[in-house]
Amino acid sequence: MLERYELEAFLTLAEELHFGRTAERLGVSTGRVSQTVKKLERRVGTPLFVRTSRSVRLTPVGQRLYEDLLPAYRQLREAVTRATEAGRGLHGTLRTGFGPAWGGDLLTAAADTLLARYPGCEVTVREVPLDGGFGLLADGTLDVQFVAFPVREPELTAGPVVVTAERMMLLPANHPLATRPSLSLDDLAGLPMILPEGANPRYWIDHHYPRRTPSGAAVGRGPTAATWQEVLAHVSAGRGVAPGAALGASYHPRPGIAYVPVHDAPPVEYGLAWRTASDSALLRAFVEAVGP
Incomplete structure (x- = not known):
């Protein structure tokens, strides 16, 4: 079983392909990163990186290990984050809006789910008229909006497609x-x-x-x-x-x-868009509650 520091050192080095940047990201010395990777390679029984004086690159085995470990590591981090947020509780107000009527149903259901899980927060839901566009998001009146895609505004983040309709x-x-x-x-x-x-x-x-x-x-x-x-x-x-x-x-x-x-x-594709500057644990929890 890999230790957490071994896992983080390997994944970070696989992304950076540079010992100095990896050490800086992890807040440890370059020597510590090198020792950790060597220890992991001895455990695996084969080199995971090819090191030269000018470059660092993954071996085929290292590339496969990286691809296998990364999804599991992300799931583990997300699970810990959710548990931590649940323990602390989420607080604050999230201002949401919708244009199509079915978007109002989705947002209301997601708000109920979120409030049951985090009673310390508040979610407001309001209708955005057809002439509203993305204006209420851009000026900060709303934090997140159910919209018909596409959304290409530089200050907004578009989430995944939630509803597809003929x-x-x-x-x-x-x-x-x-x-x-x-x-x-x-x-x-x-x-x-x-x-x-x-x-x-x-x-x-x-x-x-x-x-x-x-x-x-x-x-x-x-x-x-x-x-x-x-x-x-x-x-x-x-x-x-x-x-x-x-x-x-x-x-x-x-x-x-x-x-x-x-x-x-x-088809018409619908989903959530939000002010990038409004990103928060509460917003992410709401996006997750909406789906898909």
Whole structure:
């Protein structure tokens, strides 16, 4: 069984490939690192590193050992961290927000899970209107937000995809295309698409509200909307069409709106984004509670 200092010395040297930097990271002398690695090599029975006056590199056996040990070491550290945090308890307030209605359900459930585990903390959940974009994250009003990807803001960190939903097009129920079993992106040519107001990034708008079809035809531009309810009102009144997700059909059913799949469009991906500067044990615990 490896001692902790042997494990840390080996993994750190495998990453740094430099005895001086390894010693600096571990807070020990270079000689101590060298002695520890030699002891480990004697135990294994074969060299783990090739050392020259100019370089350090892993042997094939050392590379395999590194790849085998690293996941287990990370799991061990995370387990100790979770246990330590549970023992100390998490405190403070985390401000969360959501745009799509199903995001509100996810955040509320995660908040309940977190509060049951850490009663000393507080989680607030608020809705972010369609025109809000990432603004409430950027100005510090929110710490974390459930969003439709992509997120490429330099001050924000994007987490993993939590929800994937089939992309739909919302059409007035009496529109000629509304009775089709599915649409293609080329069917959007000339249709007036309802656009979100506000400061949503250009790359985000272009991803969800394309300006042209794959064949190059222009997609029309309809009225703008600040909230999802305004989008539904515009579509129902026949003023335009809007992109959406399959989940919306169950959360926002309207007699005047048809939800039609777009068979050649990529799915809509949702997840969490947070202010990088807001990173904390409480935020990480919340992200873990949301999933995936």
